[in-house]
Amino acid sequence: MRPHSFETLAALLRAGSGLAIGPDKEYLLETRLAGILRQHRLRDLDALADRLRAGDAAALARQVIEAMTTNESFFFRDDKPFVHFRTQALPRLLARRTAATRLRIWSAAASSGQEAYSLAMIVAECRAQMNGRDVEILGTDIAREQLARAQAGAYTQFEVQRGLPVQMLVKYFRREGMNWRIAEAIRAMAQFREWNLLSDLRPLGRFDVVFCRNVLIYFDRPTRARVLEAIARQMPADGLLYLGGAETVLGITGRFAAVPGQLCVYELAEAAPAAVEPAGVALAVGG
Numbered sequence: 001m002r003p004h005s006f007e008t009l010a011a012l013l014r015a016g017s018g019l020a021i022g023p024d025k026e027y028l029l030e031t032r033l034a035g036i037l038r039q040h041r042l043r044d045l046d047a048l049a050d051r052l053r054a055g056d057a058a059a060l061a062r063q064v065i066e067a068m069t070t071n072e073s074f075f076f077r078d079d080k081p082f083v084h085f086r087t088q089a090l091p092r093l094l095a096r097r098t099a100a101t102r103l104r105i106w107s108a109a110a111s112s113g114q115e116a117y118s119l120a121m122i123v124a125e126c127r128a129q130m131n132g133r134d135v136e137i138l139g140t141d142i143a144r145e146q147l148a149r150a151q152a153g154a155y156t157q158f159e160v161q162r163g164l165p166v167q168m169l170v171k172y173f174r175r176e177g178m179n180w181r182i183a184e185a186i187r188a189m190a191q192f193r194e195w196n197l198l199s200d201l202r203p204l205g206r207f208d209v210v211f212c213r214n215v216l217i218y219f220d221r222p223t224r225a226r227v228l229e230a231i232a233r234q235m236p237a238d239g240l241l242y243l244g245g246a247e248t249v250l251g252i253t254g255r256f257a258a259v260p261g262q263l264c265v266y267e268l269a270e271a272a273p274a275a276v277e278p279a280g281v282a283l284a285v286g287g
Contacts, residue, residue: 001026005049009064012052016065017142018198018227020220032067036060066143071214073111074162076118078213081242084265085209086122089240093208094129096238102134106207108197108231109215110139113150113190114159117182119211120189121172138204140195150192153182198223201230208236213264214244221252228253232268241266 009029013019021028029045040060042048051057052064076082093103107116116139123135141147160169160180173180195204197215210231216224231241232255241256243249243264249256256266 001029001045002049005046008049008052009045012061012064013068014220014223016061017069017196018219018223019065019069020218020223021068029068033064036063036067066145069142069218071109071111073114074159075114075164075168077115077163078245079163081211081213081264082118082122084262085119085242086126088262089209090122090126090129092238092240094133097133097208099131099133102136103209104205104207105135105137105209106204106211106234107137107139107190108210108212110141110147110150110192111143112146112155112159113139113153113192114155114163115139115211115213116150116190116192117153117186118163120186121168123189124172124186135189137190138207139190139192140197140204141192142194142196144194147192147194150190153187154179155182156180197227197230201234204234206234206236207239209240209242210235211242213242214247216247217244224252229255232256235268237268239268 006023006026006029010021013021026045033045033048036042037044037048040048040051042051048060048064052061097103105119107119110116116137120137123130123137139147139150141150154176155173156179160173169180172183172186174183193204195201197212212227212231216227219227228249232253235241240259243266245264247264249258249266255269257269259265259267
């Protein structure tokens with residue numbers, strides 16, 4: 001691939017999603033974009049880059065970004081963050097919030113929805129302690145196809161076998177042909193919305209808990225700092241942030257500090273400034 005073509009694709013991914021790739025990742029471009037080349041009858045990545053530079057290629061650019069940023073997801077991934085959420089975060093928040101206060105949880109880079117639904121199942125399991133408290137779970141992603149899957153709540157046998165305890169499969173899913181569909185009560189707890197982490201986060205409102213796992217590793221350091229700073233502004237002083245096992249805030253931002261004794265769980269190092277809603281923007285997150 002010509003260097004100029006690589007720069008075109010790398011710049012598109014950096015600007016559109018924050019994804020930072022180096023020349024050593026050309027093989028990844030070839031693998032993930034092969035389907036787009038076939039669909040548009042383009043001979044190679046150079047031809048794709050030429051088409052993107054030609055103008056009037058917004059739809060093609062979105063296809064490229066989605067193909068490169070669609071990551072795998074599975075239920076209760078890595079387990080420990082979900083154990084902490086259930087045994088530590090929820091009790092802490094319930095003790096500090098009034099009964100009339102809605103708890104808001106954000107699954108950033110939600111992909112096909114397994115993380116958001118894992119959180120919803122935990123909340124359902126803890127209903128006795130919730131005392132009727134309202135909980136809102138929002139999953140966001142830039143990949144429309146994955147968001148559509150999340151909203152449908154239907155998963156293959158392979159997907160429900162990855163991390164999902166069998167008792168939860170029996171309790172919260174029903175068989176539909178070769179697939180499993182999550183119960184309507186659980187599906188109603190989670191809403192999904194197209195959103196780019198590089199965009200203004202203020203219209204999303206404030207969140208007591210943020211799961212932003214296994215996405216920052218694809219960003220360069222300045223983009224990580226930018227995203228973490230934006231997330232901090234959307235959290236109350238006692239909010240909690242969960243990152244992936246290979247991610248950290250150390251050396252990137254001073255806005256978060258590790259929760260003592262916990263891996264990849266962070267709290268604000270100091271009270272974050274109040275998030276300001278843009279004029280005329282409501283906090284409803286449906287859609």
